[in-house]
Amino acid sequence: MFAAFLQYLFSGLTSGAIYALAGLGFAIIYNASHVINFAQGEFIMIGGMASATLVAAGVPMPLAITLAMIISMAVGVALEKFAIEPARNADVVTIIIITIGASIFMRGAAQIIWDKEFHSLPAFSGEIPIAVLGATLMPQSLWVFGVAAVVIVALWWFFNRTMFGKAMLATSHNRLAAQLVGVGVKKVLLASFALSALLGAVGGIVVTPITFTNYEAGIMLGLKGFSAAVLGGLGNGGGAIVGGLIVGIAEALASGYLSSAYKDAIAFVIILFVLFFMPNGLFGKRGTDRV
Amino acid sequence: MGTLLEIKGLTSHYGRIQALKGIDVTVGEGELVALVGANGAGKTSLLRCISGVQPISGGTISFDGKDITGLAGEKRVPLGISQSPEGRQVFGPMSVEDNLRLGAYIRKGPTIAEDMQRMYEMFPILYKKRELPAGTLSGGQQQMLAIARALMARPRVLLLDEPSMGLAPLLVEEIFQTIVTLKQAGTTIFLVEQNAYAALAIADRGYVLETGSVVLSDSGQALLSNEKVKEAYLGL
Ligand SMILES: Nc1ncnc2c1ncn2[C@@H]1O[C@H](COP(=O)(O)OP(=O)(O)OP(=O)(O)O)[C@@H](O)[C@H]1O
Ligand SMILES: [Mg+2]
Numbered sequence: 001m002f003a004a005f006l007q008y009l010f011s012g013l014t015s016g017a018i019y020a021l022a023g024l025g026f027a028i029i030y031n032a033s034h035v036i037n038f039a040q041g042e043f044i045m046i047g048g049m050a051s052a053t054l055v056a057a058g059v060p061m062p063l064a065i066t067l068a069m070i071i072s073m074a075v076g077v078a079l080e081k082f083a084i085e086p087a088r089n090a091d092v093v094t095i096i097i098i099t100i101g102a103s104i105f106m107r108g109a110a111q112i113i114w115d116k117e118f119h120s121l122p123a124f125s126g127e128i129p130i131a132v133l134g135a136t137l138m139p140q141s142l143w144v145f146g147v148a149a150v151v152i153v154a155l156w157w158f159f160n161r162t163m164f165g166k167a168m169l170a171t172s173h174n175r176l177a178a179q180l181v182g183v184g185v186k187k188v189l190l191a192s193f194a195l196s197a198l199l200g201a202v203g204g205i206v207v208t209p210i211t212f213t214n215y216e217a218g219i220m221l222g223l224k225g226f227s228a229a230v231l232g233g234l235g236n237g238g239g240a241i242v243g244g245l246i247v248g249i250a251e252a253l254a255s256g257y258l259s260s261a262y263k264d265a266i267a268f269v270i271i272l273f274v275l276f277f278m279p280n281g282l283f284g285k286r287g288t289d290r291v
Numbered sequence: 292m293g294t295l296l297e298i299k300g301l302t303s304h305y306g307r308i309q310a311l312k313g314i315d316v317t318v319g320e321g322e323l324v325a326l327v328g329a330n331g332a333g334k335t336s337l338l339r340c341i342s343g344v345q346p347i348s349g350g351t352i353s354f355d356g357k358d359i360t361g362l363a364g365e366k367r368v369p370l371g372i373s374q375s376p377e378g379r380q381v382f383g384p385m386s387v388e389d390n391l392r393l394g395a396y397i398r399k400g401p402t403i404a405e406d407m408q409r410m411y412e413m414f415p416i417l418y419k420k421r422e423l424p425a426g427t428l429s430g431g432q433q434q435m436l437a438i439a440r441a442l443m444a445r446p447r448v449l450l451l452d453e454p455s456m457g458l459a460p461l462l463v464e465e466i467f468q469t470i471v472t473l474k475q476a477g478t479t480i481f482l483v484e485q486n487a488y489a490a491l492a493i494a495d496r497g498y499v500l501e502t503g504s505v506v507l508s509d510s511g512q513a514l515l516s517n518e519k520v521k522e523a524y525l526g527l
Pocket of ligand 2: 334335336377453
């Protein structure tokens with residue numbers, strides 16, 4: 001009984017950590033621009049696909065991972081430069097639709113550049129399961145937890161201890177005042193896309209040895225990241241992390257105790273529940289200027 | 292004394308609404324210049340154009356002899372144009388200290404900490420509350436923070452947009468006293484106010500703005516005793 005529960009919990013925490021990173025990506029872009037970037041999932045896909053195919057092509061793993069992160073960030077920057085920036089005077093809803101279009105485009109491009117197959121990446125430190133109180137934990141799950149934790153601490157440091165991070169935060173609190181102290185808000189927007197793409201790529205890379213990836217993997221991962229962000233309160237970083245873990249654990253328990261058919265439905269149920277009953281999420285305090 | 296800020300024929304629109312209809316204003320080095328006018332006259336629009344955060348449809352702005360009409364807002368701060376905006380606009384959830392530090396965003400080096408110290412000496416209440424979120428301060432304290440944040444940029448001209456708005460009379464007096472102190476220390480100030488009496492009383496020169504146009508300009512004292520000004524703005 002308990003062993004089964006623990007097993008579901010491990011699996012929920014593993015995917016939850018990825019949703020948390022995706023949710024943080026949503027939060028960062030939302031804070032910089034009030035745009036919900038529906039291409040967030042594609043950053044995860046690109047990170048996974050690029051690293052997997054590079055390793056398969058014989059590139060050493062550390063180099064492949066680094067390149068995959070750079071590629072994803074470049075895509076994030078290009079998305080901002082060529083799709084978001086030219087439309088900066090359009091209203092937020094229009095820009096959100098642009099991100100949906102961009103996500104479709106990225107999936108199409110991924111299908112052409114790579115293929116429709118599933119790809120995997122070797123686990124970083126072997127596949128010998130670790131026994132924990134009757135349940136088993138894959139070493140790669142530990143990588144997922146560890147990397148997510150390091151990323152979260154690094155983000156905290158960036159936003160609270162560096163001037164540019166503080167400037168990004170300040171821009172989210174008051175754009176006009178940020179401009180008046182000399183913060184280049186265009187630069188902030190660009191940085192938010194680069195950072196969100198990096199977060200997505202990191203999540204995609206560490207989870208690919210467990211879940212595999214293909215050109216469409218970003219759709220579900222993006223939606224779950226979005227539900228994490230919405231549940232935590234859009235724009236709230238800590239909320240996105242908690243939201244991600246809740247979504248991950250909820251879907252693991254649902255597929256364990258009910259049926260795995262319900263796994264993907266959970267995220268939708270959570271999104272609908274939040275939108276109907278607590279539009280500001282668990283920790284959000286912004287008004288309801290929603291789309 | 293040289294001219295620091297020179298505005299010529301400035302126009303600005305919100306869509307089809309013209310907020311500024313050809314403004315000519317100059318501010319000399321070390322001067323305290325007041326711009327007074329009623330609700331909706333275009334005072335805030337003018338300051339936003341000077342800071343480069345609002346589109347200009349015509350005319351020129353030059354600063355220290357250099358044309359900055361097309362310069363991006365964030366590039367004007369390093370030149371020495373700093374603004375305490377209408378409604379204070381502090382970074383509410385961030386600490387008082389972070390707000391001040393962000394005021395010096397464009398600067399580097401140890402002089403930032405020294406200036407922070409000077410701000411705390413000028414506004415001891417900010418020191419007491421330095422770790423609290425700026426949003427928890429009272430209106431008067433937020434106004435002091437907004438002015439201090441603008442000063443942290445070490446501006447060559449300080450733009451103040453209605454620093455007395457919504458404050459109790461005692462606090463208004465304190466804020467105006469601060470402005471006088473800053474002027475005496477040599478700061479160039481362009482002060483925008485609805486409180487025409489208090490602003491003109493401390494100003495070297497003043498401009499009266501009506502629906503987007505400058506209708507009068509003279510020394511502060513002369514404007515105070517001008518019949519039209521008395522009637523329209525001083526309620527005398
Ligand atoms: N965002 C906006 N969109 C459309 N019109 C605007 C906008 N902001 C200001 N206006 C208009 O521009 C004109 C000038 O406004 P502005 O805020 O510059 O006046 P002000 O003198 O600062 O007034 P107040 O004393 O109320 O602060 C007004 O007629 C106002 O209605
Ligand atoms: Mg105004």
